[in-house]
Amino acid sequence: EDKVVQSPLSLVVHEGDTVTLNCSYEVTNFRSLLWYKQEKKAPTFLFMLTSSGIEKKSGRLSSILDKKELSSILNITATQTGDSAIYLCAVEAGQAGTALIFGKGTTLSVSS
Amino acid sequence: NAGVTQTPKFQVLKTGQSMTLQCAQDMNHEYMSWYRQDPGMGLRLIHYSVGAGITDQGEVPNGYNVSRSTTEDFPLRLLSAAPSQTSVYFCASRRTARNTEAFFGQGTRLTVV
Numbered sequence: 001e002d003k004v005v006q007s008p009l010s011l012v013v014h015e016g017d018t019v020t021l022n023c024s025y026e027v028t029n030f031r032s033l034l035w036y037k038q039e040k041k042a043p044t045f046l047f048m049l050t051s052s053g054i055e056k057k058s059g060r061l062s063s064i065l066d067k068k069e070l071s072s073i074l075n076i077t078a079t080q081t082g083d084s085a086i087y088l089c090a091v092e093a094g095q096a097g098t099a100l101i102f103g104k105g106t107t108l109s110v111s112s
Numbered sequence: 113n114a115g116v117t118q119t120p121k122f123q124v125l126k127t128g129q130s131m132t133l134q135c136a137q138d139m140n141h142e143y144m145s146w147y148r149q150d151p152g153m154g155l156r157l158i159h160y161s162v163g164a165g166i167t168d169q170g171e172v173p174n175g176y177n178v179s180r181s182t183t184e185d186f187p188l189r190l191l192s193a194a195p196s197q198t199s200v201y202f203c204a205s206r207r208t209a210r211n212t213e214a215f216f217g218q219g220t221r222l223t224v225v
Contacts, residue, residue, distance in 0.1 A: 009152075032211050042202065042216035043155075050211060088154065090214075098143065098162060098209040099170060104154040 002027040004091050006103035013110055017079050021106045023089030024071040031092040033065055033072050034100065038086040046074070046087075079110045114138050118203050118217035125193040125224045133188040133220050135203030143206040144186040145170070145214070146178065148199040155202065161186055162209045193224045 036043035049065035145160035157170030
């Protein structure tokens, strides 16, 4: 059975801290790994990773994929209260290699 | 630019009632899918479609039907609502079936009493 596991499930930090969110997977026909941020409503896209070792960066957020370890990390530096959200990891996999399989998410709370 | 539009935003059903959740996208995306989100469970795939006329089951398909008669629309039908189907439902579309990001609708919060 395809599985995506995120850790930690929840995290509370102070503004200015740096956080690292983890995502590991055991799936068939891996194609890509995606990170999403979900605030009150719909998830919004952050990154798509297909190649090992190549960091994707957007402002204070960055992410990298390790295909050997079947995992990815999402880093957020100098956190702000606006970073408070659920961060979802999804893996494109499955028998047809087309399904997006999501982890349970990491709930990040940033206090001021 | 509408993107992915879901209706209704909220719905309360009685056990045994049927209803259809609507999803439409205006981006000419091939791939569309339905997820449900329950507290602590992430997003679980219900059904998906790789193109008009083609649908397949995801992880939790029981109690739901879908069809894809046009590229734009992908309705989700609840045949006989049960309290276990109380959830937030998201429709998502992708340009193609592989190596593309998913765009999500704003969700439908469904309560079955």
